[in-house]
Amino acid sequence: MTARHTIAKEVACEGIALHAGTQVRMILAPAAAGTGVVFRRLDMDGIEVPARYDLVSETTLGTTLESGRASVAVVEHLMAAIFGAGIDDLVVMVDGPEPPVLDGDALSFLELLDAAGVKEHDTPRQAVKIVRRVEVTHKDAHAALAPAPALQFTFEIAFASTAIGQQRFAFDYSPAAFRGEIAPARTFGDISQLEALKQMDRGHGASLHNTLAIDGDKVLNADIMRFPDEFVRHKILDAVGDLALAGMPLIARFEGVRSGHALNNALLRALFSDPANYRLVAAP
Numbered sequence: 001m002t003a004r005h006t007i008a009k010e011v012a013c014e015g016i017a018l019h020a021g022t023q024v025r026m027i028l029a030p031a032a033a034g035t036g037v038v039f040r041r042l043d044m045d046g047i048e049v050p051a052r053y054d055l056v057s058e059t060t061l062g063t064t065l066e067s068g069r070a071s072v073a074v075v076e077h078l079m080a081a082i083f084g085a086g087i088d089d090l091v092v093m094v095d096g097p098e099p100p101v102l103d104g105d106a107l108s109f110l111e112l113l114d115a116a117g118v119k120e121h122d123t124p125r126q127a128v129k130i131v132r133r134v135e136v137t138h139k140d141a142h143a144a145l146a147p148a149p150a151l152q153f154t155f156e157i158a159f160a161s162t163a164i165g166q167q168r169f170a171f172d173y174s175p176a177a178f179r180g181e182i183a184p185a186r187t188f189g190d191i192s193q194l195e196a197l198k199q200m201d202r203g204h205g206a207s208l209h210n211t212l213a214i215d216g217d218k219v220l221n222a223d224i225m226r227f228p229d230e231f232v233r234h235k236i237l238d239a240v241g242d243l244a245l246a247g248m249p250l251i252a253r254f255e256g257v258r259s260g261h262a263l264n265n266a267l268l269r270a271l272f273s274d275p276a277n278y279r280l281v282a283a284p
């Protein structure tokens with residue numbers, strides 16, 4: 001049996017919020033078995049927002065969770081790191097509307113979780129085994145979960161900018177492979193859309209340190225790139241984080257073609273809408 005895990009001790013960090021642009025302090029704290037991941041807004045009387053796919057309220061430029069009058073935005077990179085660290089139960093306290101973006105990757109959160117250490121609960125971890133293919137499509141974007149012996153990802157993207165172009169990546173999930181091949185991949189954005197983004201009151205915290213900036217057919221900060229195909233790897237990072245909102249590991253092959261936060265969430269809603277799509281099993 002694989003047990004549920006939380007962290008061994010509290011850890012904290014501070015940084016800028018990607019969209020709000022404000023300084024946010026985040027504290028990760030151990031949680032009892034069965035808690036799942038729960039966000040707590042310290043700046044809003046401690047209102048709690050559970051990290052669950054059915055509480056996703058917004059998927060433009062990040063995944064936002066909402067419960068009651070509180071929301072937490074851009075949760076996907078942190079969720080990917082929590083999943084990658086094998087943590088099931090955790091309280092995430094923030095004093096602002098988003099976790100800090102840190103390096104725009106999941107690795108910086110993984111390093112914070114490393115410092116917290118892991119504590120094993122004596123409750124077994126369950127997994128969701130996909131037994132029937134589930135797929136969702138929107139225009140030329142597509143996402144599917146197919147039956148598979150273990151968690152796998154394939155992803156394809158196609159951008160007009162030759163800085164990205166067509167990229168495809170296939171990835172067999174393991175904690176070590178996630179840490180080495182996916183977690184370091186930074187988020188990216190088109191510099192020509194940054195002003196429009198700021199008009200929408202988004203992207204105030206984006207910088208050449210935390211976001212790969214596409215300018216026409218160039219990457220302005222190519223010097224900080226960690227992989228030649230970092231963009232498609234980051235799309236897998238986002239998918240890992242979005243799928244973590246299932247609350248349990250999936251045993252499936254995720255297939256993404258130009259998928260994003262909206263389709264990733266629609267896919268989980270489609271999966272859980274019909275119990276014939278999956279079986280709950282002991283986690284491998």
Ligand SMILES: [Zn+2]
Binds near residue numbers: 076187
């Ligand atoms: Zn992302």
